[in-house]
Amino acid sequence: MDKYRIIKRPIVSEKTTKLAEERKYTFEVDKRANKIQIKEAVETIFGVKVEKVNVINGKAKPKRVGQYSGLTAAVTKAIVTLAEGNSIDIYEV
Template sequence: MSTKAEHYDVIRKPIITEKSTMASENGAVVFEVDIAANKPQIKEAVESLFGVKVKAVNTTITKGKVKRFKGMLGRRKNVKKAYVTLVEGNTIDVTTGL
């Protein structure tokens, strides 16, 4: 059985942007998750940490951009986002924190 510490390793932080706010109107919440996490792990982590029922999980990987850091070329890390759709009647308030 998974422990709570492992669930915090899967889900890093909620993402609050204009697009994620529009998704929350349809019962979805957006999280930054571990790059190696799969959909069943994300579903189990959200259900156990927040006490809600998850209907679906969609994931996307945003590739890191090449940027300049103090004149040197550097690269941002790749980020995996999970769009978690909740069952009707379930909500998560991401503005209060865990």
């Protein structure tokens, strides 16, 4: 799998901004990617040393608009912890 297709986008919210102070960055990733592939992709793209990767598999939830019902997209998130002295400027990317 191509390293540039594994990482879809950074997730920026109030909670993830607070985590970034602890060298933990959150990304939306491809559902088929495993922790090793995510680690290699982040290290290659951003040029940093990754210490740990945690993956969260979000489920699709039912939604309804008027008479139409469907599901939201299932999202896989990765929380990447960087080694001491490394950081990513997610607003620049």
